[in-house]
Amino acid sequence: MNRNILAGMGAAILVAAVGGFVWLRDEPGEPAAAAATEAPAGALSAKQLERLNITTKPAVLAATLPLGTVPGTITLPPEARVAVTAPFAGAAIRIFVIEGQQVRQGDPLAIVRAAEPVQYGAELARARSELALAETRAARLDQLAREGVVAGARADEAGAQLRQTRATVAEHQRLLALAGAGADGTMTLRAPISGRLARVAVETGGPVGGMTAPFVIENASAYRVDLQLPERLAGQVHPGMTVTVQSAASDAQGQPVPVSGRILSVGASLDPATRSLPAKAHLETTAGLVSGKGVMVVIHGAGTATGVAVPAAAVTQIEGKDHVFVRDRTRFVRRPVNVAAQNGAESVISDGVRPGEPVAVTGVAELKALLAE
DSSP, X not given: OOEEOOTTXXXXXXXXXXXXXXXXXXXXXXXXXXXXXXXXXXXXXXXXXXXXXXXXXXXXXXXXXXXXXXXXXXXXXXXXXXXXXXXXXXXXXXXOOOTTOEEXXXXXXXXXXXXXXXXXXXXXXXXXXXXXXXXXXXXXXXXXXHHTSSOHXXXXXXXXXXXXXXXXXXXXHHHHHHHTBOTXXXXXXXXSXXXXXXXXXXXXXXXXOTTSOSEEEEOTTOOEEEEXXXXXXXXXXXXXXXXXXXXXXXXXXXXXXXXXXXXXXEOSSOOTTTOEEEEEEEESOOTTOOTTOEEEEEEEXXXXXXXXXXXXXXXXXXXXXXXXXXXXXXXXXXEEOEEEEEETTEEEEEESOOTTOEEEEESHHHHHHHTOO
């Protein structure tokens, strides 16, 4: 093991690594070998801890042991995207929005001018005049038929003509109302939902067709996450299980805010290329998340197995394995652990540390360097 005087910490601090633990003494005049012999195993003073900037936190009991942590991608559910189309082909004479802009339901997106609304307006005017005439004729023939002056078939024919004219008027009214068209053929395209404009595929003066969508709006009020389950979790993950995603949002202490969700579906077969099983989960909130973002997802099992949770900063790699430094009275002991899952600033350990044991959360690099072979 290494025995070194820690540079920059003052000549009074003698640091030694003996038998997998660290001890320090304020013995400036003693040789290192003598200090290692006489000092109690791992004796650490509060002053030495302060100089090394070593702080600890107790490991806490985790209610249930997560099945694991898997990669995922934030996505939008299919119903969250809405395309905005123009009922008639025309030209965009004015655009009010840009891609990525937030809009509210009913906000104007663009004004489109087309010839068809003018034609339908003229046909609506003609149909309304015919409707007035058809109503008068049907009423007169119905009166004459009841008096026996004309045959009842003529009254029935006039009634059918009246219904046909009314249907024509209603159809033209619906088409013009759908387009929001004015007398000059201009139509105002409006946002059908509140959300973010994911695509603006038209420019001022550009064509707008009835079969293409110049605007696509995303409702970001609900997200899903697409998971890639490793082969070892096949058969262990089921719909309804709880998942946790670490978001970019932070709380008052600056810690990442976890977003909870539930598994919606699990694929039936492994991907032959990645040897992973696809799954989807619904997220309860969208704080700090954006569609397309890659995240790590913690899957919480339904079993009774328990573990302990420690700050993620306490876990370090030594010789390719996870370790933590546990304080045993006045010394630190290097201890190998098995990390079952990592949820942002927290790691859940299945074995290696007991609840309540204090682990080093700062000064870990110094402890690691002192105990290095």
